[in-house]
Amino acid sequence: MKEEATSRNGKRKRQRNPKTPKEEPNETPKNQNNDKKRQRDTKTHKSNQHGGSSALSKRPKPSNFLDTLREKLSGGNFRRLNEKLYTCSGKEALDYFNEDPTLFDMYHTGYQQQMTNWPELPVNSIISWLSSRSSSLVVADFGCGDARIAKSVKNKVFSFDLVSKDPSVIACDMSNTPLESSSVDVAVFCLSLMGTNYSSYIKEAHRVLRPSGWLLIAEVKSRFDPNNGGADPKDFVKAVSDLGFSSSLKDFSNKMFILLHFKKKEQLNSNKKKIEWPELKACLYKRR
Ligand code: SAH
Helix, strand or coil: CCCCCCCCCCCCCCCCCCCCCCCCCCCCCCCCCHHHHHHHHHHHHHHHCCCCCCHHHHCCCHHHHHHHHHHHHHHHHHHHHHHHHHHCCHHHHHHHHHHCCHHHHHHHHHHHHHHCCCCCCHHHHHHHHHHCCCCCCCEEEECCCCCHHHHHCCCCEEEEECCCCCCCEEECCCCCCCCCCCCEEEEEEECCCCCCCHHHHHHHHHHHEEEEEEEEEEEEHHHHCHHHCCCCHHHHHHHHHHHHEEEEEEECCCCCEEEEEEEECCCCCCCCCCCCCCCCCCCCCCCC
């Protein structure tokens, strides 16, 4: 079943912009000899750029060199923070960012750069879905980032993230939101099922959703690729269903992300069997 059209992205080429960190950022190892790099830069400069006789004119501009270094450092910081978020619990992540909220800015700068490599943003699919429905639906955006959903739709949106960079964003660990039970119509997780305790986020969504409310999940496709250590989407859908949802959409057409939609069942689940939540592979970025 498919509710909305998603574009075919497989053929679109990734832009080769050397200033933008790639899916696998091309990092300089920390202790790489900068002199070697400078020599290489100078050589490149010699052969490609000026060809003049002045030694000075053959050197790379210091600002270019410093810019490149800064980009490499910020790419490394993003990679480290990203790994932290995927490998710790929501509570640990909250404490971590509370200790130094500037790390959150660092993470999101890297995240935004990363997203420039994606031909289509999953958050836009969610915005389109919401825009095609009644704006009276109350939405909870779990792991909202820059709260793009709240800024783009007319609905009342409760936006949650570990740090609040905007007065509209409520800072909390999303396994424990301040929402009343059965108070929202749509719960959204857009690339935010990051913690090792991700099932507690979905349980919280189940608590705050009204019966027949929607659960919309967009996640990185590679996390659901069983051939590459990812979870089997069937196991994930089964676990969410066992919690008390019915699956209404499984869309794997996008190259980068999958979309899964569920509806909260009217009746409480009488089956008390332990739910088997599959481990979701962390989405890590390699250092080259
Ligand atoms: N949904 C946004 C941002 C995705 S990045 C978008 O699609 O653009 C994932 C976000 O989830 C990050 O901002 C991260 O801080 C947040 N997040 C991860 N674990 C969280 C938790 N336990 N509680 C609240 N937010 C969390």
